Amino acid sequence: MPELPEVETTRLGISPHLIGHQIREIILRRRDLRWPVPQNLTELEGTTFVSVKRRSKYLLLETDTQDVILIHLGMSGSLRMIHPGEDWKKHDHIGITVGNNLQLRYHDPRRFGSVMRMAASEIRTHSLLTNLGPEPLESDFTAAHLYAALRNKSIPVKVAIMDAKIVVGVGNIYASESLFRSGIHPLIESNKLTKPRAQKLVSAIREVLTESISQGGTTLRDFLKSDGEPGYFKQCLFVYDRKGEPCRVCKTPISHKVLGQRATYWCGKCQRR
Ligand SMILES: [Zn+2]
Known part of the structure; x- marks a missing residue:
């Protein structure tokens, strides 16, 4: 997708x-x-x-x-x-x-x-575009925003960051990868996330998305090719779709659980509740 x-x-x-x-x-x-x-x-x-x-x-x-x-x-x-x-x-x-x-x-x-x-x-009022949270790469997606949005929620943090009312565009792959990068367990309740960890998570989401875009950018020269795939890319994934495979950092087998109907992956050692 x-x-x-x-x-x-x-x-x-x-x-x-x-x-x-x-x-x-x-x-x-x-x-x-x-x-x-x-x-x-x-x-x-x-x-x-x-x-x-x-x-x-x-x-x-x-x-x-x-x-x-x-x-x-x-x-x-x-x-x-x-x-x-x-x-x-x-x-x-x-x-x-x-x-x-x-x-x-x-x-x-x-x-x-x-x-x-x-x-x-x-554009601002259309039913598809209203009620959307901030863009993850814009300046209004801050730790203060994320912390405030999560404070009164007990849903798992991974489910929360995939909610477009909180922040748009954090799909399943990027949610799992951002949580790994910030050392945050995907099942931690949203209201347990501290402010410093919210800051880490905001930074990780920005990094993961920015890297993905810049890697996609390297295929842009092929954009006019009609036969090939469009400018999509494969990112180096740390946890996503790696169930049972060794963590790239600590070798612990990657854990997996279906959460909110979406496959969720994490390292039980690198990511803490
Ligand atoms: Zn690990």
Whole structure:
């Protein structure tokens, strides 16, 4: 599933090919994604992209008419910049051709993703975008914020940091890896986390996500390739998906438990309650 670093890597990859370029054609081959893709998306032909932003895992492509194309990659979506004449592969659903003779193509085998249209003025109030916590890499995601958000909660800290109302974009892999890096046991009750440990956790979340994005960035030169996978990457994982394997720090076998329906991994020696 595309997580925040993949979405940010995608944003960095597509932005230079879209910003300042006019939309020549919008092709809707399949509109039955998670929600129906609005037919009036094609009315944006002739407008020009002015920015490509990200909020949580939503990409926000704004035009000079203050319209926004919102894209969420769902479980299996991806975006590529290709030449407009290129064959449509199975599961290629939408194409947005821009003036520099490139096409942004949306590919999504499972069709849990979404492509929607809204006004730029709706970004803060739209039901999908309101009630979201701070961005993990922005300055308002602080130890004070996290400590305050966790103080009255008894749920495990791992479940809490995956709650988008507390902080957006910390997916399952990054939650497990950040907790390992900060030495915090994933099952500790949120209200037991001290302020210094909240600070460690904030720093670890920032580090893990930043490293993932910069590693994704190294594949950006391949972004225009139509045959390869998009700019995703494999990170060196310390605990995630390593059940029973030796901890890379202390050799203790990695523990595993399903928590809130998500697989959770930790080292019983390196991570303390
Ligand atoms: Zn260990």
